[in-house]
Amino acid sequence: MDYREAGVDVEAGRAFVHKIRSLVQSTHRPEVLGGLGGFSGWFQLPTGYNEPVLVSGTDGVGTKLKLAFDMNCHNTVGIDLVAMCVNDVLTCGAEPLFFLDYLASGKLNQEQLTQVVDGVARGCRESGCALLGGETAEMPGFYQVGEYDLAGFCVGIVEKSQILDGSQVNVGDVAIALASGGIHSNGFSLVRKIVSDRGFNLHDKVDFSEGKSLGEVLLTPTRLYVKPVLAARKAGITIHSMAHITGGGLPENLPRCLPPGKSIQINSQAWDIPPIFQWLAEQGSVSRDSMFNTFNMGIGFVLLVPPEQAEETITYFESQAIAAYAIGEVIPGEGDLVGLLD
Structure with missing residues (x-):
């Protein structure tokens, strides 16, 4: 036996990473260091902050994915994934800097999952944050064929003196x-x-x-x-x-x-x-x-x-x-x- 017979196609995984490379690069900001394919993503903090505070957020898309499966439409849920994270980070006044995604499926379908990443990249571009990296997991027997799950992770930055924490709210606002x-x-x-x-x-x-x-x-x-x-x-x-x-x-x-x-x-x-x-x-x-x-x-x-x-x-x-x-x-x-x- 080999890994492919067990349901995991390593070569297909490598081909998928190559396929989405241009989508990832389209989101990069000047602070991104290195490229896609390493063990981690590198990001240099922007200049101009006196007391920079990093802000993080994570979320998923939930059972809305079931409708994407039923409609065979996968190019919008990636936008949802980014939005659910960056909108949360925004609430304290932070600017999103970079984003990572986790994409798990029962069997890697390159065309389907490229649509998903295309949506993630679009969400990142429209939010001004870099898609710094991610993880694609092929898990046969765990997810049904044709289905996948998504999770997103975002890091933003805000000047400490500019953080919105509710303390500025006044009666009459x-x-x-x-x-x-x-x-x-x-x-x-x-x-x-x-x-x-x-x-x-x-x-x-x-x-x-x-x-x-x-x-x-x-x-x-x-x-x-x-x-x-x-x-x-x-x-x-x-x-x-x-x-x-x-x-x-x-x-x-x-x-x-x-x-x-x-x-x-x-x-x-x-x-x-x-x-x-x-x-x-x-x-x-x-x-x-x-x-x-x-x-x-x-x-x-x-x-x-x-x-x-x-x-x-x-x-x-x-x-x-x-x-x-x-x-x-x-x-x-x-x-x-x-x-x-x-």
């Missing part, structure tokens, strides 16, 4: 919500149950999204907020705190950016909930509470800014083609969201 691109990468176990139990076909067109199938709408990748948010700070917009709206929705994630003794009064009529969420609620008979505690409901990221800069902040992000809404303000409290589910 306005919560500015940035629109999501769709469901992003959370709540897909419920999404898949609704689709399965109601017998929907992912390839069927939906009447609430022009020309797109249900599967295409569901696979819309997570929006990347890094460049516009960092550019807003450089443009003089004061941001006191930030939250990435992921699993658990607004009720779980928005309080994470508040200091002790503060809450947010939410105006639940301040934004229009996108049609995909209305469709899920109707087709699955999902309660309003469950919808808000599972999905982002059209809001992917929230900034807390001084009231005098609220309109300027909205105008700025709209100029970057990101819809923005004033959805509430900071009040004294115990870290809850007042009025969201009224």
Whole structure:
């Protein structure tokens, strides 16, 4: 016997690394040292920091991958993977520097996994971070043929004096919500149950999204907020705190950016909930509470800014083609969201 007979093709693995080399190199920043194929990735810290602090984050894509398998569409989940990590790192004000991925499959399918890495590289380019390296594991008998799993790891940097940790938040600060691109990468176990139990076909067109199938709408990748948010700070917009709206929705994630003794009064009529969420609620008979505690409901990221800069902040992000809404303000409290589910 040999390794190939056991289900692992080492030569195919080497060919895959060669195939994705140009994708990886397309993301490189000047600080990247060395090349692809070593035992580790090297990155020189950028200059210009007095007290640089490294910030790390890790995440995956979750069961959204099942829809990618069913649709045989693999070029967007890599964007999800990067976005879930870099958006988290961004919340403290950090700039993502580099990213690593872990890609495991039952049998290495070069065409399929190249699409995945193409999405990872695109997410990195759009976030300004380097795809520094990764790991591709072929694990026969562990994953079904045609399926894979993803994990991502990101490191960013921020000046110590510029860290956003919630302590800058004041009563009266306005919560500015940035629109999501769709469901992003959370709540897909419920999404898949609704689709399965109601017998929907992912390839069927939906009447609430022009020309797109249900599967295409569901696979819309997570929006990347890094460049516009960092550019807003450089443009003089004061941001006191930030939250990435992921699993658990607004009720779980928005309080994470508040200091002790503060809450947010939410105006639940301040934004229009996108049609995909209305469709899920109707087709699955999902309660309003469950919808808000599972999905982002059209809001992917929230900034807390001084009231005098609220309109300027909205105008700025709209100029970057990101819809923005004033959805509430900071009040004294115990870290809850007042009025969201009224």
